[in-house]
Every structure is written in C-alpha cells, then in structure tokens.
Amino acid sequence: MTTTTPTAADFRSEWAAWHDAHEAARASAHGFLAITSIRWLTGTPERFDDAPGAWSTSEAGPVVTLDDGESIEVDGVAVTGTHRFGPLPERSSTTIAWQDGDERVLIEVARRGGSDVLRPRHPSNPTRTGYTGTPSYSPDPSFAVAAHFEPFDTPRSVTVGSVVDGLQHVYEAPGVLTFDLDGPRSLLAFNGYGDGLLVLFTDRTSGVTTYAANRSLDVPAPDASGATTIDFNRATNLPCAYTPHATCPLPPAENRLDVAVEAGEQLPA
Template sequence: MTETTTAPTDGAAFALAWGEWHDEHERRRADPHGFLAVTTIEFLDAEPRRVEGVPGLWSTSEAGPVVELDADDEPLELDGVTLSGRHEFGPIAERDGLLLRSGDTVVELAKRGGHDIVRPRHPGTPLLRDYTGTPTYVPNPRWVAHGRFVPFDEPRPVTVGSAAPGLEHVYDAPGVVEFELRGEPLRLTVFGGHGGGYLALFTDETSGVTTYAANRSLSIASPDADGGVVLDFNRAVNLPCAYTDHATCPLPPAENRLPVAIEAGEKTPVERLRAAS
C-alpha cells in the first residue's frame, strides 16, 4: 500500500476538473425522469392492485409481473407500443428492469432484492422541482489515495442490507482495495462497477454528522497492470436513498465502515436535513 499522494498538484486545475465532473453528475441526477422524480414505490404481490399515478392493475408471481388494463385507463406504452388488456412481462432479473411510459410519467418496472416493484417517475414531483443541488466539501487533492486491488480466488457473494426495511441485496465481490489515508491503513470490499471498474459502498466518521448516515459510494477505475488503483474521495457521492424514501439502495458491508473522517465528497442533502428538522 502507498500513502495518500503528496505529489505537487495544480490546485486550480484539480478543482476545475472536479467541478466539471460534479456539474455533469448533478445534471444527470436532476434528469426529468431520474430518481428525484420518483413519486412512490410499490412492491408487487399476487393481489392485483392500483399504483398511484400509473394505469392498470398490477400483480406478480413466479411467472413475472402482470398489468391488466381496461378501456378507461390512460394509455401505457412499452417501447412505443401501446398495451391493452392483460400484459405479461415475464420474469425480470435481479437489478434489471423495464421503462414504460404513460403521458408525462415514466414507469419503472424492476426487480430489487428479489421483489418486483413499480416506481413511477414524474417531472412535476416537488423533490425534483425544488432541487437546488447537493452540498459538498471543497475538493482537495489530499483526499486522493493510491492503493492496490487484491482479488479473491473467485468472487464472493456478499449480502448487504437495504434502505428499504426488510430488504436485502446480494452482490458478487471480486476482491478488496487496500490503501492508506492520512497514514491509516484501510481496505474496502468492492463490487463490480457500472461500465467496468469497481464500486465501493462505505460509511466513515462523518456519516450522520456532515454526510448521509446510511451510505456513500465511490467509483474506482480498473487497476493497472500491477493492480494499482486510485481512490478519489472528492468524488464520493450520495445514493438515491439520501434524497427519497422511495429507494432500495444497498447498505455498505460491515467491513466498509471506515474508522476515519473522510471530509471529502458529497454531504447530506438539504432535503434530508429539512425532513429531519
């Protein structure tokens, strides 16, 4: 393992690159049909039911989710095709899903923690309408660490909790990342990242104080030929559960509760602070 980088860094260039990255991250977060636009979440079972803001009666079984539409329902489209009557979607894989459309509403049909869910997203939701951005620490190169990816002999299934009560997630962990931060030897169990590399879910001594209590996430690029990786905690971000109760975000593995205060990255959203006051 190597110490947090102390090589000279152009502070202005570092801050500029971070600002461009975070502006793009915020732009995606505030998408009209992103998670800030979620209006509710419904966990389906065998009993057909209405979901607020969504046409039809919804249910599920081992054969997958089903919607039953009648002539009085608003149109519901999948891939540009208007559905009618009874439509069987078939089994949905874990962490996979479909997007349907009904007027201005995008309807997410997905599987999370073994449960089929319906989660409508509407651009008029107050959370999205009133969103003004996420507070952050000032970016600082001192929070960039160099470490090493240590693979397991084979990926290990890791069960973690969820922001949704009673729900669990299982992820395959390919290994751990070992690094030092402020002279402290640390390690994180990592999962596969979106589009390659790794994803680390973690808490630290700022969690519940200045940062969101349940979790933050950090994307880590694939290692170099020697297994070296870079961890830029200035780019630690909140998951959807930091903003909305209609989320099923995974919690960090127990071993990813870091015994240091990482004063970098995104802080607790203003929306959560308001809700707690």
C-alpha cells in the first residue's frame, strides 16, 4: 500500500477551505456573534428587551409566560400562554424561535454551570453585522504533529474554570495526548464530537498574538494503536473571544503549553 504525502500547496488549500467554512459558520445569521445578551434565570419572573415573555426557573426547569399577542415557535409549533421546558441536563440547550417584526430571532435556553440561562440571537446584532473576520497564522505543516493517545484506565471527570467568575464546567477526560513540538509535550484530552477528542489549551502566544484565555482544537479519533494527528493550524477561538455573553471553559492547568504555538487563529480583529 502506498501512502501519498500532501504537498504544501494541498495542505494550504485544504486549510483554506476548512477556515472559510469555519468563518462562514461563525458569522451565520444565528451564530454566536448574533447573541445580544445572556440572562441568568431565577425564581422571579423577568421580562427582557430582546426576548418575549416573562422568564423564570426552578427545579422543574425554565418557564416562559407570554402576554396576549406574544408567541414563540417550539419544534415548529406556535406556542402561546405558558410554556414549561422541563429540567435541562448540564451543558445542554434547546432553541426556540420568535418573530420580532421582520427579524426571525432564535432563543437558546441552556443549562450552564448549574444555572439556567437565556441567550437571544438576533441576526441584526452589531457584533455580527460588524464582523470582519479573524486573522490567522499562515498554515504550516510543521504544526501538524503526530500524537499518541494514552487512555486512562477509567475516564476522569475534570472540573475547569470559566470566563464567568464562579462558574465551573465538568468534562470527561478519557486520556492524554503526547507529542513532540520543540520538545516532548502532552495535553489532557476531553471527549469531543463523535469518537474524536477535544483539547483546550494556552501557550506562549496567549495574550500576545492569540486570545489570552483559551483556544480550542478538535483532534481526530485515534486509531487502534492510539495514533492520531494534532493539527494546531486548526486551533480556533471560543465564543468568549468575541462576545461577553459567553460561558467558555478555561483549559486545565496541565494544558498550558510552554512553547509558542504560532499556528491557528489569532486575536480577533
């Protein structure tokens, strides 16, 4: 069997296609740039200027009570009066729709750090309409490094901080990724999409040319021998780099790399 190594031109082309798609998703009509506020729900019903109804929550989950003439769309069905969402699992969310004049607004109802939150997404939000793109380092094949996944005997629950003071997130870590990048390195890996892995990290560029709090990277599922590739060229900013209405996690302490990872997304423009 013959393995073909991508040329530098192919590598750049594949990265450009990936990055263009990532930027398009980020700037989509109801992406996180469209979020106009984050509302921490309490037991007292409250009305907000960017969402319909009066909102509250309890152990039974979030509730919205709509006034006469107000309606929302839940799973494609128009709803009036009072709607109960039921208890939400941690880090889960559900999305409803609201027609605000000529604008279709999506409203995320979510559970974060033990609290229920509301985040309306208005396509006309200036954070979205004024977005001009995120600069990135030029793609460099030397930052796509071979890695080995070393699983734990039992996955570990890992608590990390958040950009929101006092808020914590809990992730399941199945193991550690080891690799060489100007010396031996390792990253604690969390469960990612499908069978893939997720890493949150900072490095010597953090707060200098890249976002200070964190960067995120999806890693392909390791093969049977534990082999995979960490492509730092695809390191991305989390929503907290763009909006104050985010609850992004911070990297675990062991994921602060003592090397300059001059690859991936840089500080937002």
